[in-house]
Amino acid sequence: MSVTEAVNYTWGSYVQSLCKQPLGPGVGGWLPESRGLLSSPLALRRCPALSSTYTRMWLESQAALKELLAQELPSQPPQPEKDQRLFFHMLATLFLRYTQILRCLETCYDQIVHPQKRRVLQHVLEGVMGRVLELKNEMVETELSEYHYMDDVLQDLKLTPADMEVPIPKYFVNQRAKALKERQQVLSEILARVEPSMPCGVSDEAVRLVQMAERMRQGRLRSKFMWEIRRDEEREKRARDSGAKELDREQAAICIQKVWKGCLQRRCTKLERQREMAFIGMALGLSGAMLRAQLGEEFRRLRQADYEAEYQQALVSIQDGLYEVEGPDMREEMKEQLRQWFIECHDLTGRFPEFPDEEIGGSSILFADKTPEQVSGQDPGWGAAANGPRAGEWGLSSLGSTSANATQGVGNGIRVTGSEPESGWLRWTGTGDGAFPLGSSWACGEAPFAVSRALSPQVDELMREELQRLKLAVDRDEGKSRRAKQSSKVRGAGHSQAPGSPNPRSPSRTLDSLYEELVLQGILKQAQRVQLADYTGDFCYLGTTLRMAGIEPTPSVMDIRQNIALYAILRLGSPTLHELAPLVKSVLLAGPAGTGKKMLVHAVCTETGANLFDLSPDNLVGKYPGKAGLSMLMHMVFKVARLMQPSVVWIGNAEKTFYKKVPKEEKQADPKRLKRDLPKALKLLKPEDRVLLIGTSDKPYAADVKTLCKAYERILLLPRPDYASRYVTWQRLIKKHGGTITAALDVSALAKLSDGYSQGHLAWAVQMVLSERRLLQMPKKPLGASEFLQLLAKADPIYSEEEKTLQEWYMKTPLGKKRLKAAEERADRKEGKGKDKKGKK
Structure with missing residues (x-):
C-alpha cells in the first residue's frame, strides 16, 4: 500500500464527516466562529469543499483586513487623541485585530498547497507582521513599558488570552529545511573530530566522588537494617504487653480477602472514571481527532513540496522558451534603456554615473524607479532607512486596488502583487490544488522577470564597457583622460567591501575554513532544540485593574514570550521584516538565576534556524589574546554571522563586559575585553544583516548602566513565575x-x-x-x-x-527613566489641579 493510499484509508470516514458540515459563517463573524477551521486537516484533493476551506479563510481575512485599513486610513484625518488611556486602548484594539488576522493568514499559508497562491499570501502575511511590529513599537512609546496588559480589550472583543499570542510562521524553518540539515551535518562532523578536554585533577575528583557515594550507600543500608530490627522488636514487645493472640487461618484469610477486594474495587473504579472522562471528552492527552488533524497537516506540507517542484519545473521550461524567442529583443531593450538613462544622468548632473557593482544588484537598481541623482549617488536620502511605513506602506492597501496592474510599494522598494492575480485565483474553478495551466497568464507571470534577471549580468558586462568608452570619449574631448582614470581608481578604492569580500584580516580564507575554526574554538555552538512554546506560562488576568489602582503588575511568562517573538524571532525569520520594520540590533534579558534566559536564546535559534555564536566572557578566556586577536575574533564572528544569516550572538553574564569594577578573582580573565569593540561591531550592522545580539544577565546592577544600555537597545526584565x-x-x-x-x-x-x-x-x-x-x-x-x-x-x-534591587536598576535604564519622569509629571499635574480647586473655594 502506498503512502497516499494509507493516508486516504486513515482519513476515509473523517473526510466524509467533514464534507457534510456547513461551510461556516459569513465575513461579519469571521473572528469567533471560524476558529474551529484553523486546525482543520484538509488534506485530500478529491473533496472540493476541503480544498477550498483555507481559501475561504483567506477571503475572510482579506475582508477583515480591508475593514481595518478603512479604519486606519479614513478619507478625512481624525482629530489627535489627547487622552493617553484612550489612545493606548485604540492601539491595543488594532494590535489584537491584526494579530487575529495574522493567525488566520499563517494557518492558510502553512496549509495551502497551491504554489502561486502561497507566493502572494506570503506578501500579505509579511505585511501584516510588519504592521504588528509597528503597533508594538507605538505601544512601547505610548506606555513607556515593554509589557502591555490588554485584558480589558480582550474582554471587549470577546477573545481568549490564547488569541492574542503572536504566531511564529513555520516557513521560517520549513523553507530552509534542506540547508539547515546540511549545516547540521557539517557541524556534527566538526564536533565529532574535537576531543573532549579533561581538566587537570578530574580523575582524582571522580574517584573521591565514587568513594563518597559508596560510603553513603553503605551507611543508608546499615541504618535501614537497624531500623527494621528495632521495628520488629517494638512490635513484638507491644504484642506481649497487650496480650494479643495469634490469628487463626480463617481470620487471616478474611483479612487478606478484605485487602484484595478493596484493591480490586479501587482499580475498577479508576477504570470506570477514565472511561467516563474519555466519553465526555475531558480525558488527558491527545484525542483521536487531534491526531488525525496533525496527520492531515503534515500530509499537506508534503504535498506543498511536490507541487513546488512541479511549479519550478514548469517555470524552467517556460523561461527557456521565452529566452530563445524573446531574449534578443529583451536584451536590446535593456541596452536602450540603459543608454537613455546614461544620457539623462549626464544632462542633469554634468557627468556619467558610476555603473553599480554586482554586489549591490548591478543594473537592476537602475530600473527601480530612482532619479538620476539617486543612481549617481548624489542624493543623501537614497538608501536611508525610513522612519517606519504606515499601514498602507506595508502593501496592505493594495488589497483594495481594482487596477489590473496595480502594485503598492512596501517600505523601501519591496513590491506586493496587486489584486488581479488574487481575484484570478479566487475566480478559478479548476480542480485540485496544483498550479494553474501553463498557458495561462498567471502561470507565466514570473517568467519574464526570471529571463530579465538571467540577461542582466550579460547586459551589465556589455554596458560597463560601453559606459567606459563614453567616458573616455568625453574626457578625451575635454583633455581630462588621465585625471579621470586616477579619480576612478580612487573612487574604486574607497568603495566599501561587501560582507563576503576578501579582508586583510582573513586573506584567502574561505567561509568553510572560518566556520570550522569558530566551531573548533568553541565560539560557534550547536543550539539546543527548544521551542518557544516550551517556555510555558499563563496570562496576567488583572493587569489593567492593578494599573488603574496604581499598582504595577508583575509581567507574566506569556508577556515575555510575546516580546521574544516580536523583537527576535519574527525579525530574524523574515528578511523583509528585518529590513523594513523598526530595527532592533540587540536585546538584553535580565532577571534572577533560573528564570529561563538561556532557554529563550536557544528557542530563538530553533524557531529561526539561526547560528549561535557564544561570546560570553567565560567562553573567551585564553582565546585570541591581545588586541590583534580580539580584532580578528570580532571580524570572523560577524563576517560568518552575516554570510550565514540569520545568526544570534549570545553573551552570557553580560554584566561582566561592562563591569563598574572588576573583582580581583576575575582580573586575570579580563572580562571587559569586548567593551569597546562590541558597540563598534553593532554600528556596522545594516538593516539587511539579520544578526541579533542577545545578552543574558542575572546581576545587571553590577555593570555600568550607561554603557550597558548603549550596547543593548531593548531590555526585558524577567521576573520569577507567578x-x-x-x-x-x-x-x-x-x-x-x-x-x-x-x-x-x-x-x-x-x-x-x-x-x-x-x-x-x-x-x-x-x-x-x-x-x-x-x-x-x-x-x-x-x-x-x-x-x-x-x-x-x-x-x-x-x-x-x-527582586527589589532588579526593579531599582531597571528604573535607571532609559525606558525606566522616561516612565518615572512621566509618572512624576502626572503627579505634579494632579497636585496642581488640587491646589486650583482649593484656591477657588
Missing part, C-alpha cells in the same frame, strides 16, 4: 520527564508552596525526583507533592531583596 505559570510549568515538566499526574498529586498545592522559586529550580526538582527507578515504581506508587517539596527546600529561593 502561581498560574508555576502550575502550568509543573505539569509540563512532570510529563516531559515521563511522570504521570494523578489525583494523588495536588499540582495546585505544589504551585502554591513553590512560590519564590524559579523555573530552573522546578526543573531541577523534577529531574531529581523522576529517576529511572522512581518511574518504574509509579504504577504502584503515584507521585506526591511532598517528594518535590523536599528537594525544593534544599534550594535557595529568589528573595524579595533581589
